Amino acid sequence: MALNKKGSRRITVDGIEYRWRIRRKPSYMQALCWTPLIYAVEAANGSRPGTTLIVTSNQAHPSNWVGAEAAPVRPACVAASIREAREQGWDPTRAGSPFRLDRSTGVIAQP
Template sequence: MALNKKGSRPITVDGIEYRWRIRRKPSYMQGLGWTPMTYAVEAANGSQSGTTLIVTSSQAHASNWVGVEAEPIRPAHVAASIREALGQGWNPTRAGSPFRLDRHAGFITQR
């Protein structure tokens, strides 16, 4: 799975370039505040498709429909997620199914 360049943001972590993107519209579950926001990260070299990192954050989606306060995902958070995923075995240049990183500790479900 490759990220669209449009809407993605570049980030350099330890000398390697990546792109990351948050889905503009929340999913149904995110819109109701039941699940946290996710974002995707991939290596920025466009000639080779590798494994995408899917990060589940501890924040509500900023465009949720029920008024749950949400903190923005900052580049420092993305960089920390990339480093953690690399430490857990994510290889962004090797093809394969998405690598999932769960960082949702502290997320409070809205019911």
């Protein structure tokens, strides 16, 4: 699975360049704040796509329908997620199924 280059942002973590992207429109579950914001990360260089990192955050999608407060996803948070995933065994150059990182501890679903 490769990220769409349009709308993605570049970030360099420990000398490796990555691209990350948040879905512009929330899914139905995210719009109702039943599930938190999710973003995807992949290695930016290379001729073939590797494993994509899927990060489940601990905040609401900014375009949710219920007016829940949502903070922006900052590059420092993305970098921390990349480092944590690398420590857990994510290899962005190896092909395979997406690697999932759950950082949603403490999330309380909205009624």
